[in-house]
Amino acid sequence: MSKRAKMAFTLIIILAVCGFGIKFYLDENYLSQYNRKQIIGLDRFETMTKISEIGWKKSDEAVLVSIHSVIDGVSASSFAYQKNIPIFFTDSEEINSTVKDEIKRLGVKKVYLIGGDKVITNDIKKELKKMNINSERIGGESGFETSILLAEKVNKLNPISEVVLVNMRSGKPNGVAIAPAAANRNIPVLMVNKSDRKETLKFLKEHNIKKVYLTGSETAFPDVFEAMLKDEKYGIKADVVRLNGEDRYETNKEIIKEFYDLDKINHIYILRNGIYNYGDLLNALALSPIAAKENTPILYSADSLQKTEEEFLQESNVKNITEVGFELVRPRIITDKIIRFISSITIVVVWILALKRIIYNR
Template sequence: MKRSSKIISTLLVGATLTTMSSKFFAVENKEAIEKKILSGKDRYETAIKISSKWDKADNVILINSMAIADGLSAAPFAKHKDAPILLTESDKLTESTKKRIKGLGAKNIFVVGGEAVVSKEVVKEIEALGTKVERISGKNRYETSVKIAKQLNFEKVAVVNGVTGLADALSVAAPAATNDMAVLLTDGKNLGEVEGMVKGKETFAIGGEGVVSEALVKDLKAERLSGKNRSETNVKIMEKFYGKEDVKALYIAKDGSTKENELIDALALGSLAGKEGAPIILTGNDLDDTQKNYLRAQRNIKTIYEIGGSLKENVIRNIVNILNGKEETSTKPTENNGSSIKPTKGNESSTKPTKGNGDSIKPTEGNGGSAKPTEGNGGTTKPTEGNGDSAKPNPGTEGPNNKNLIDRNKSSIMEVHFVYYAVLSLNEGNIDNCKVYIDGNLAKSEKVNTSGTILKIELKDSNKKKIKVVKGDLEDSVTLELKM
């Protein structure tokens, strides 16, 4: 993570677990806004820094650092147990996490996810510390969310998409924890395993129609909380559950719009933010206009917490300036003034699936039983058949085009759980009668749908790629870039 030397120096001074670096922003005629940084050298130590708000804790929630889906429902349970959320590797207990468990004096460790996510070996290491271990898991992420919900006494439910609505789910984690609300995962179309948990409950559907279908919302008689992108959904949730006068602190974390694995910091934060009744604002490289408007309406925020230390300096400065009523005038062109099409930040929550939705390639289940975790495991993620047709990623820059073999509106480079893919939609032919070249080299491609009109090619990096498709004596070329 890149930081200014000043921030690095501050962090070095505050090397103990209970120390947080702070800055004060003096403001004319207003109290100073204090900025604190909760950040470590990696995701494990960032979670430990977040846990520094607990001097001691009888209970700890332990989650695989790569299995984001497993942890989505954990925040309300963690708050219920007054427990910090710590992270571990799948096959061994991360050393820094082990030390923190000891330091907290934890008596009970609740492991979220099956043995493929947090192995028996990890459990044995924890038990060797003299700590009781209880595993909460189901055969998949949906059933795991049900098992967690059964630990709670709840009257409200947030229904989220457990595959393509990860950022949306994390937006609701803190208010769900504060309000003792269960977070239940679905596929966005069917209730499946969670059906028995929502009857008679006040229900909120988190995300737009591209994430949670209108039919499901009507079936649930749910209130939909959504915007046109993940940033707007984030604001809708904050406006619903936090009054203007109630918010005295604000947590700021990455929204995963560039890299999904960046959401893990917000995941570890859910319990603390829920405990303190503070919202989490999820942001990318800049603030969304709706987020700016939300900040302008706040009256009592005195402290902001930067989580992970990798947020853009301009984002933090902008937040402070808005809270202080001293906004900077931007000279940057608006997003829609150029010839290039910019995708919305984080399209999981869009009312209609937006261009660039890498999450529409559905990963295999990965959180319970013997299934391998898919959230960031670096392995091959096989999309389910037929789902590629719903993807509308950001089109690339057109190259030579003798025949429109490639559908530019449905082709892009995507990152799916730490693996880069070129995803192509073919207007004519299929993978069986076409050859695909990447930067002049013949590429091995795989079918995404049964007809073979959607295909993917695993890439070594996310650099811009020149893609050529050849069918007989016809060829079509396009230059694709990673959606941001």
């Protein structure tokens, strides 16, 4: 092997070793300024079971929601918190075996089925009966009607004076983000479509609501509708707070700023944003009664914390983070793809040099 070839080979080896070394160091030290914990199961059902294990040793009651109905999960959060009971999600026609085992462990005697029988079927009711568990359905013809029924339940447990309104079509992430804060303050969340606004005004008037939180832009809740909430002509004169950012991340942070004292936040739950996986939002809703109990906010994130989220945590002086349903990973400056490329080049060069040496020796 020539001197030049040996130098090239040595350089490639050094680059490969340095690449692996730098990657390992960066991975090990990512977010090392925080005390990190994780609540992660093999799937969404095991994750919500782990959440339940943290929150309850025993519970006579529980809430059961279809995995296909985030809106019902949002509406149920304040009710579950007031009752101090866990929220579980399951398939519409059969209770997941992991969830069923957790219900047995808790010693549940009664389950509240959230949503109409098309959302969570009577097969679930029959399955619970076989387990000697009573059930009560809280469900209307629509997500809006279900949220009204749940708001009435919350009001009976503890009279309400404030309400959160969430646009049913575009506002699901906003509803999930605000659920723990609303629950902590005994505020029901109404999931509203355009066609439901008249009934919404009626509910606010009947319950003498003094404050309304609108989550979302003017597209979700037009200024005309906001004006109605303040107009005595409609029998309502509420203070209105609109919580809206450029995207779900920014709206999430606006919610935290509104409901929490940033100087006193020491712990925050980090959850995936639900953009690519609808099921990620279910983790946040299963967590919401516990987050409400602790008065701890949830913060949306991608697989890695973005710059704006990192800055927000620093401004809030947060020291403890809990990743729920996933593990935050370092943004890949030196990606696995680059590492594999360097390794492949190294192998090819080694084979070429070895082959040349064999031919030369002949």
